[in-house]
Amino acid sequence: MDKQANRKEKTVDEFGRILIPKSIRKQFDLKPGDTLCYEVDADRIILRRPVEKCIFCDSSDSVQTVMGRPICAACKEKLKTE
Numbered sequence: 269m270d271k272q273a274n275r276k277e278k279t280v281d282e283f284g285r286i287l288i289p290k291s292i293r294k295q296f297d298l299k300p301g302d303t304l305c306y307e308v309d310a311d312r313i314i315l316r317r318p319v320e321k322c323i324f325c326d327s328s329d330s331v332q333t334v335m336g337r338p339i340c341a342a343c344k345e346k347l348k349t350e
């Protein structure tokens with residue numbers, strides 16, 4: 269991918285906020301009230317969706333939300349058979 273095409277500028281407002289463009293919000297399915305994690309590096313700030321972990325085994329593999337709780341496919345299968 270063209271690196272320059274990925275470089276856009278946003279201005280920080282007086283409260284320290286920046287606006288995430290609608291196209292990016294759509295791409296990452298970000299809705300008002302959603303939480304993002306950020307990591308700070310020497311020269312960059314990385315935003316990412318929180319990694320959902322299974323409440324039973326802590327795995328982050330194919331985690332889905334069942335009754336409002338994150339659960340992995342393997343544990344979901346186990347629950348079905350127990």
Ligand SMILES: [Zn+2]
Pocket residue numbers: 322323324325326327339340341342343344
């Ligand atoms: Zn699990």
